Amino acid sequence: MGIRTRRAALIYLTLQIGTTILALWLSKQPEVTPPAATVVALAPTLPGAFLSWAAYRSDRAEAAADVDQRVRALAARIAPAETEHRARLLGEGGHRVDTVFRHRREPANNAAGAAPEGHLAEAVRYYRELCPGRLVITGDPGAGKTLLALEIVLGLLGDRQDTDPVPLRVSLRGWDPAVPFEKWFAGRLGAYGIDAHEARALIRQRRVLPVLDGLDEMDSGPAAGGRRCAVRALAQLNAYQDHAGSGPLVLVCRTAPYRELAGMEMRLREAARVEIAAVIATQATAYLTARCTDPARWASVLEQLASTADSPLARVLSTPAWLNVAATVYEERDPDTMAHLRHPSDLLAFSTVDEIYAHLTAHAPAGTVHGAASPARRLGMRPSGTRRIALVGAVLLAAVVTAGVLIAPQTQGGNSTASTPAPEPGAPTRVDERKGHHPALSATVLADPPVTGLVSERRVTSAADEAALGRMMSDRAGADAVLRRLHVARAGSAVYKLTVTNVSGRPVRVTDVTPVVTRRTAPVHATNLSPFGGSGGTIPVDLDLDVRFPQFTRNGKPYFDASSRTLKPGEAFDLSVDSHTSRYYVEYHVRIDAVDAHGNRITLDVPDPDDVFGAFRVSGVLPDSEYTDRWTTKESKTSAVLGWKRDRAKR
Template sequence: MKRSRTRRVAVTYAALQIATAALALWLTKQFQVARMSATLIALAPTLPGAYLTWAAYHNDRREAAADTDAKATMLAAAVAPAETRQRAQLIGPGAHRIDVAFHYRTEPANNATGAAPEGRLTNVVAYYRNLRPARLVITGEPGGGKTLLALDLLLGLLTHNARTAADPVPVRLSVAGWDTDRPLPEWLADQIHQQFRDRGLTAADAGMLVDQHRILPVLDGLDEMDTDTTPAARRRAVAALQQLNAYQHPTGSAPVILTCRTTQYEQLAALDMRMREAAHIQIAPVPPAQAAAYLTARSTRPTRWSPVIDTLNTAPGGALAKALSTPWRLNLAATAYEERHPDTLGYLRDPADLLTLPSPHAVRDHLLALYLPAATSQHPTRPGRYPPHQTHRWLAALATHLATTDPASPGSGTDLVLHQLWPMAGAHRVRTTDALLICPLALAFPALYLATTPVDFSLRMFLGTALTAWPLAAVWQASRATVRTPHTVHLHRLRSPTHLRRLARDLGFGLTLGLALGLVVELVAGLVIAVAVGLALWLKDVLTEPLSCDAAPTDPRYPVRDDLAVGLASVLAVGLAIGLLSGLANGLTVGLAIGSMGLIVGVPLGLYVFSGAGRRYVVLLCCSRGRLPWRLGAFLHWAYEAGLLRISGMAYQFRHRELQDWLAAQARLR
């Protein structure tokens, strides 16, 4: 009832706003001396209408959240297929998993109860369900299988027979992108909304799920929040653990799953910083028997691996056994030595070559050098699109960029976000180019106005001169180091009654602006501006929404693509509105001419006003010719499909940090 009454009052005041707007126009024409005063007096009754329209919209947003169980069920249905694809990407061809073992490590205090001394990947779900509270820390060596174990646990919890509708939904998030100045619940809600809003999950829904503890955070990569040289007092991982320890629900510490490399977690533990009320498990190295079974399963001719398997069994403490003691290294070896000649289908390499390498580091570097061309040639759909040497050069440039960014910035050391890569081409160079591209157009507006307007000291001259300065704001925006977050398109909102009401609100704002501009221009021009501004705001606010940098669309290329589409669509709407209204007032020919000029001038300016991320991405490509491919997004997605990269939210990441560091080191040696 309250919501209905609010709507009726809002509609009444909206009608009053239109009436007083017409009165304002009449007053500005009748009283030449007191135009501004008459306009302000006439527009005063419109303020309650604007406020109640805003209040009605926010009431609708609050009441639009559906019941918790339905939203949690929908979220679980969205998480399962996405993480199944991610696990398949990590496992590689054939879906051969290594049943890694893990051991429970007792902390000096604040351990969870119910933890068994040891467990395996195949029974990790049962292991976790016995913990009280349900807080788990997974550590292991680089490439030891931490992420894969967390993925198996997540998927097992979603598909477990004992799961109920009331169980929290596990959602995996890259903790490296967390700005720890933000409270954990706020960050969780924002990330979940960004990842699953294409499934209809609103910000209010995500906040409700987090507030009611219907989310089980699976936080991957605590070790990637800082570098080894970051002072202890400035480590984001310390702040993250402090917030995790304060994360509570009504019965005590809230459930959390956290992964971290063993060395980094021990460094934090030495500072008496660890996750409290949790069970700490550490993944054990892969024993020779399991390594042999994996290599045999991945090979189409297992006898080729006999010398390697014999060495693993006879020298379990040797260089080869140490090097091949993690799932990541075993996957590298299988990928590199299963590569075949494209014409003869003969094997290009003999696994026995591994026996000649003197140390685990030599084995690692050897496998990493072979992995990139092998993964490229075994690309499932387009193996020959990018030559291996070119792929290596471009990926090394990207890895070097990640290695030289500020480690205190969230996600800076791991995330390849398209619209945030622009410093690669030179920060000052890109910003200067971005600003210079708009300067001629921005300066043309005030020059044209001043050249065609008689010089006097009237109010019209003063306001008109001030308004011509607004394109200069686009130059300032283009020269900034901060890039606005991209927008994404939601065409289904055109059918939403809520967002149709937003159209009325935005047109009302545009009408108010048009009335103010009526002091400078004629009535028809003011109406043209009113409708054009209202449509542009509506397209920007209704069809699009800002995405955060840790967002997770289906394809990380979509944000910049949609951001450019937003700018073009907004300008098109403005051009059509200008042309239509001008045609109604002055005839078809004049309308077409004015509308065409509006599009010609407005397209580049609109990209600066409505599109920030997409435009900066295009400037990056123009300024980095030769160092990066022209279609950078297409290349990164191709590398993801080849198994060289992975997707985390709105970012691409290297398949493994070891690969990223090796590529950066190779680039420095050249």
């Protein structure tokens, strides 16, 4: 039994005995006045009232202790997850550039206490000086915005007192501002084992500090007119209050989109905005010296960074993300000999920024380039190695193209969603079908066979592969295996049908369907396989991959232009698409944005539906003379198409 329980029991016993004696004494008096009678009646209730009050006070204390315990448990879950995420961003060794950020004073509504300049290493102290604690982190792609936010989160967790709020970093990309911010933010706590009721209580009590990453990612449009979600989000964040006024939070956004919003007089009020500065030569030198086993190998690179601040190489290595990529690429060793595979001086051979980005991207291990965005990637592109040998391949089935492809109807809830005519008898058939899936949405892509030929980045180098292509019509599996190794793309255009289906039990509102370009280079020129013949039909939705920001259009207008499509349970809609390019080689996937019945934003990425012909891989067509290998149709004595034969190879 605890001290508090023993004390309450002693007080209760004393009151019980005292009130009983008082009531008995008053009842024995010869004349009992009305007030005395009232005392006699109420006195026995006093111990019970005391117990009720003691129990209420104990419950309040236990509830407060429970909240503190939940908050501590939340902090304990966040810390290791964010530590691991920071380690992934920093790469091998955990070395980091002590980036500089500078305060950018707004015309009005600035937070007090912002110093003119700060460093990554002192980010927590900088944030604690702000009043109110509202900070906007801006910078160019790859500048280290997320890393700075992580430094603040982990620093606040490291010296957190029980009364301090727990910083929780979430991506704004999943927030539809039609849903109130506090309701949506409370829902993010569910990932840490906190139920909805408790989460709302913690948010109301301001026991959680919002660290909101990716304001610029809330809208897919490239222009300010496409910032509708960000504008509405800022309006809600400006209304976010605590007992002292504007509620503390940290907001992360790229510089250019935030300037667009500020130009519309939309920015976070009562906040300090900082902008991360470019990495300078001395910082790059310190980073590479700490990270690399033999810094002398980097001497020529560091010399150019110091002497020519505006050189293409200096511009590429002006962000921590690309410094990390460069160090990863040029510190890579042969696993057998342990010799370095490349020398950093190779970087001096490139004359343009795009060439350097492409070279580093081509040699970086998978996942290294995540977060390191080049100017091309800012436009929705991903540069690829321009110094790689480009290869071109083209492949088509004559009978299949002229007759069509049989597509089995796809059903959801008994409703047929797609079908096409059957092929001619005896013609090889193929159904190219891939799916993206979400608990609320399903997307199916049905790709037509290529009617314009195929191209590839790789050449056919073995006699066995050449023979397999020559037997295309009789040995489809063998030819497909060769085409997969060639990683062929469609020449000029690709036609497919995209079907989006609501597979949930409630309505879903589809707000946008967008092509996301992941690679854009000059057309490939190594291998070209001629088409077998055929032609395409009329396609209602056009996708021009030559434009800077490709989008699905109909009659020259965006298919999703400030509108949306609400699907009932089991309902679907189709997009029959003709994608084409004459100037580039383009790889992309399709992104579907939607909102479910609870107001949660849904993002569904649909992969390339064709692992052989590549429906989401298209290359512009070059003159025949520019291809290294040119393949034409191989025919029998009766003029029947058998497959391909090598027509010409450059010597």
